[in-house]
Amino acid sequence: MSGELLRVENLCKAFPLGGGFLEGKKRWLKAVDRVSLHLEKGETLGLVGESGSGKSTVGNLILRLLDADSGSVRFEGVDVTRLKGAELTRARARMQVVFQDPQSSLDPRMTVGNIVSLPLKILGLAKGGELRERAAASLAEVGLGPECLDRYPHEFSGGQRQRIGLARALVADPAFVVMDEPTSALDVSVQAQILNLMGDLQARRGHAYLFISHDLTVVRHVSRRIAVMYLGAIVETAPTEKLFETPGHPYTRALLASVPVPDPAQRRNLARLTGDVPSPVDLPPGCRFHPRCPEAMPCCASVEPPRVELSPGHMAVCHLHNQRNTP
Amino acid sequence: MRILAYIIKRVLAAIPVLIGVSVLTFIISHAIPGDPARIIVGPKASKEAVETIRREHGLDRPLPVQYVRYMKGLVQGDLGQSIRNHRPVTKDLADFFPATLELTLASLVLCLAVGIPLGILAAVRRNRLADHVARVFSVIGVSTPVFWLGLMLLLLFYRNLGWLPGSGRVDITSSPPAAVTGLYVIDAVLARDWALLREVLSHLILPAFCLSYVYLAVITRIVRSSMIAVLGQDYITTAKANGLSTARVIFKHAFKNSLIPTVTIAGLSLGELLGGAILTETIFAWPGMGKYVVDSINSLDFPAIMGFTLLASTAYVVINLAVDVLYAFLNPRIRY
Amino acid sequence: MSAPLLDIRDLSVSFRTYQGRAHVLDRACLTVNRGEVMGLVGETGCGKSVLSRAVLRIIPSPPGSIDGGEILFEGRDLLTLPRTDMRRLRGERISMIFQEPMNSLNPVFTVGNQMREVVRAHRKASRSEATDACLEMLAAVRLPEPGSVLRAYPHELSGGMRQRVMIAMALICNPSLLLADEPTTALDVTVQGQILAILAELAERQGLSILFVTHDMGVVAQLCNRVAVMYAGQVVEVADVQSIFARPAHPYTRGLIASIPGRSSGGELYAIPGSVPNPIDPPPGCRFHDRCLKATGDCRNVAPEMIRVVPDHSVACHLFNQDGLS
């Protein structure tokens, strides 16, 4: 491939919870805990995990919507966590984002034309009539006609709005787009349209995607590699097919087993795990999955599991492998 | 315990607000052109007499010095002496505040007793006749000049019909009840003087109605809109789907939720009622803060003005604190 | 065959909007048999929720109004039932759970308060009897520590727990029909799995019929016995679950099935062209015709009738005639 675009290393982010004077000790919510991942040019990395596992926070940290507590995000060789002013703007011109909710990710008070051309305007990449032209071009790319330019977002359907969101993300020709659950608010048939469109655009323009989703089937469809998050940490990374065939982490296995397969012939018990995802405020010691893990061992409750490479590109963070590998 | 810590925190947070209020009052009241020393000695007095008084009251000092001196006293619970009558301002406030408070509380009760049912009615019968009638009725209140209403009420109920007594807190020939709280209703009850209680209550009716009518629309509107919002919520549908009766759905499920914004507004209104009582007090010869403060402004009685504003602001802060605590009781989601 | 538990016939519902009257349900037909789980699928806005709410007559009115049809439940037409009878039916014979467990419980009352209230709305029970019933039901939905759940406020519970509470509350009076409007959409997969398992088990144990509304074909495949597919306010296809996946008849259903990702990995997904018609001004004839690749002249002018293709498989499409041939 054409080389590395993004490398995230040991990224951490904790949010303070309440706290302050007269309220006792400040508590921290560890939303992202030592996350590392990397992305090649033109590649799609899937990031899955249940809600609250910190997927969006990772995306936001990369985009500098949030400032990281520690760790680094090297984008095209530059550490964006430390950038300021004009340099940050320059880096931003190369990164974009598409959000989950097509309703709230478009400013209801702006026309579609203005929305789509906004990045160009802010970055100073175009002016006046050119803004409109390039917005129209970008809209055409996502399959919307120029008549949309003067309409307001609420006049469109969910799928169309998501296309507008894509057009906005792509108008400044970024190298990298964070897709934060871009289809989870859409119907399957519309989702199919959007997924196809994304694939198309990627093939033509060579962007890299960080595709965040909680839907394994979708991630499986779009990504070459997948990272699985649980309670703020990545528990497994693997090439897509590897992950589905030989999931290395018990959580991944449970996750896969819980997905309702759209085939009445393959009915199975979906209740693999008990309980909900616990809150990331007071993380359990040892392996963060052990309270729900069907395969937990005594050591899981106290010792942090190591990161084990199961095969090239297939990483899991679990004691099970540790034992297997070191008898 | 958490709630106690919360209250302490809120009280502490109120201090800068009160300091801000005192600074602002101080600046504004001293910006009113005029010479208080002159007002004390009377217009015909000589310049020397004026100078003496000015020195005596420290009015010749620079403003910041005067302010610091005032605040020093304040910390010790001393609001200074009224320039007009040489009485401690605290005494004056103690004399006049209970009347205003009684009137205000009575109005609030009236306001809620009428406004809430009206708001519910309007919400439940949204966009139907009852809704329009309820809203117009309440909005007439906001837009009716208070003294017009007050005088008309007096004319009708006192002069023409003779159903209710005239102005004042008690009949002209009656003595007020022995002062315990200063709230005559309570004092009359404490004294077990039921005839007097009747008298006091009948004197309260007109001014309380007059004052509350102004805020009726505010309450009605907020109850209506929060009720409409609540009625659209999923849990209301759930309650209906579970076979609960309409009355239960409205009065139990919807009402408690719609109370949450209502208490906030009611708290704010109570604050405004306190300040808005001036005109009502004048018309009904109600011996409250209203006339006192207008007179204070007119005679540049700075300590009295400061005392009043600080008291009113404190009342406002206390009310808001009470509202917040109430809010926490109503809304279990609130965490401190 | 015995009469179905629920028989919705030609139900039409419309809403008044600022743009005009929206015909959200147009002569929709559906049956639910005793003891079966009936899936109802379709795209956003096609009228699934309206249909299920119409059964309980809890459509907000105004702006909504039921314009025609009948809803026969155990042989009685719910639409003509007196108000009080209808109220008694709700929660007791037919109950409902909703998509958002977050908003479906009243935030200012404890779970116990709300659950007991439901019990006592339908039968004479003392407070402690009601509490016992609640505890039993909470245990049945496998909530750990039912006692503390009862004392908790909704916000103190997680999404999955809340949804279980909702189920417990819906089933506490032992209804014969449960309307489940996307009860797992807001939940994580692992939790969704738990909820679906509970529903399946309870349906079996209590002989409960469920009308399960969803847009997730995977859930349908895992849970339902029969499936009805809705499109733009009409039921366009009804069949047993195997047939729907194996032999979808309506072009819309076929598109729907084909656009599910993950049935095979990689490659283009099938995407139905165009978008859903506007319910204020729906197209004449078959409502799907302008997105249908096989549309004929008839489709543009004549609304297709529901016809049985094979036993247990009906479809409303001109491509099929009475003999069930394509």
Next chain:
Amino acid sequence: ADKDTLVVAVSSDIHTLDPGVSSDNYDWRQIYPCYDRLVKYKVENGVGLTEVEPMAAESWAVSEDGLKWTFKIRKGIAFDDGTPLNAEAVRFSLDRTMAIGKGPADNISAIASMTALDEYTLEITLKNPYGPFLQTLATDGASIVNPKVAAKAVGDDKAQAFLAENVDGSGPFRIAEWTRGQRCVLEAKENYWGDKPKLKKVIIRFMSESADRRMALEQGDVDIAENILIDQIPALEKNKDVVVNRFPSQMVEYVYVNCQNEKLKNPAVRQALSYAVDYKGIIDHVLQGNGVQMRGPIPDGMWGHRKDVFQYTLDAAKAKELLKSAGAENLELTLIYSERRATWEQIALVMQANLADIGVKLNLELMANPTLRDKIDKGDFELCLGAWSPDFADPYMFMNFWFDSAKQGLPGNRSFYTNEKVDELVRKAETLSDVEERKKLYSEAQDIIMQDAPYIFLYQIQTIVPLRANVQGYVFNPMLESMYNFESISKK
């Protein structure tokens, strides 16, 4: 109310009950009946006069040079605690008022020293001969206070704190209750040394709205209602149970014309203004006839008043001519006024129209009373509406206060008028005690003043006192505006 209880509805609460502090008629209303003074105003045939007669003083004598006054004090007067009212008590009281140094002190500031010659004889020495001296002893500030109050003093406040809320006098009444903002109850003393009060109780009820007072009067809840707005009087007069009394008062209303202002320096301009005002229109319409046009500065009823002094009347043509001669065309002036009197706004508007007729644009500016006073004191105005009532019955209250250039500003000379000749005349008159002599000097001054037109003399008002028909014995004294002779009032 009962026959022996009189209820008076008044517009304003009491500020202080201390006779040594208050310069407010509304306070005096309560203070006056609770104390005795050396002298009191005469009453003849139910009419209150401005001359004085003995009260606590049996008799008095004055030295040739007018400096030494010797008062013989009536024996047998006692305060409530039995302390006798004697020379020492009088000395103490007058001394106290002067030492406090507020408004009331000004009236008796002529006193240089006092000595008790014996227990019931007091000699007062004046700084200089002072014509109005005897009159000043009838003012509220000269009330005789029980010297025992000295014990109630806090620090060196001379018992101000105590006397602000209590009375300790030998007068016919005492304060039985004062509920702030509501009412003050006076109780008659059984053992008063003079004529016994016929009433047992007087309730003074504070009601700030005129309409409220009027309603209470009509309903019979109160017996006397003061300060009823002029425009409500005609309707009140139709009520058979109510008698509306009108009395010529000493209260005058006039316009200060700032003589130091560039635009108004020229007497011709001031004369023009005086010619421009429609006096009759104002009196007939705004006052509804309850007033008479002033004639010179001294009001009718006060000695020194001249019926023959020059008088301005509406003459627009003449006014225009004067302006033209003064080269003051296109004049634009501002009239300031406050809300102190209900009629002022109307008068301001009428004047605005009047001045417009002679080509003067008049802007009106309403302001709060303290602000207005401040502006007057500083001379920061052009025209200003004002009212004046004398504290004691002497033309000094008008001639010296209004025109002596030493009293410029708020104290009295509010038009900042300076005329050396006038200064000389009025200062001379001040020191003489011979009334005829003084009349002559004041008369001469008046002629000059009317030509200089430092004020626009509007009118002398009538005091209107509506009473219930069964109230008897009310006497109005122009020097006791807002005060009542409770001791001689009774109810039928």
Next chain:
Amino acid sequence: MAAHPIFRELKLTLRILSHNPSAVIGGAVIAAMVLLAVAAPLVAPYDPVKLSLGERLMPPGAAHFFGTDELGRDIFSRVIYGARISLSIGLLVITVAGVTGALIGATSGYFGGKIDNAIMRLMDVILSFPSLILALALAAAMGPSLVNAILATAFVMIPKFARLVRGEALVVREMPYVAASRVAGAGHGFIIRRHILPNCLNSAIVLATLTLGDAILIAASLSFIGLGAQPPTPEWGAMIASGRKFLMDQWWYATFPGLFILATVIGFNIFGDALRDVLDPRIRR
């Protein structure tokens, strides 16, 4: 070229409003008042400031529809001219308070944290004053004039707008479209201007219509205590103030201006209520 999108929005809003009976009634009242104000010289039969002492306090009749005041001025004419003053006062107050309040609120809500805390405490200070007293003291300090009365009234109303807009801004700043702009490199000023303010506009407009009545009333109370419009300006509040002295015997004097205030305030209130419903995007869709 197609009509500008703003006009389409406006047209839609108007269409929706025209289906709302209370909006129509409220709007009609407002329109009638505005029309009267604009056409005052044509409608008013007399000069509103011309005195005619001989015709004092005449009851309503053929010559004077609403009677005359204590200086013989025609009350009908004064009420009509008064519409100009009172409506402009209301509008000015709301504009000043609305714009200032919205800016303060948007800034406060957008930045949050310490800035927000400081600003909101300041607003608390103003709010915790009894508003009439504050306005009174302010007007007394600045001197009585119409402009000062307007400023004083606006000042006490600022916190209302600031609080409302801040609340909205807190929501808007969390919206994904704001994040999208930030990803594209937008600065604070840009976001406040282009996202926060426009999205708070609806509720600010609703509040404005609802409080316009309040503004007229507060300004009227200021006139009422003599701190607002200076005579002979025919302002409704001032007219009522003068008329109150005559209320018992000459009811018409204060009543007619009172009725006009009543109608205007009700008009704005009803209209504002309807506007709130109509601008609600959930209903609008």
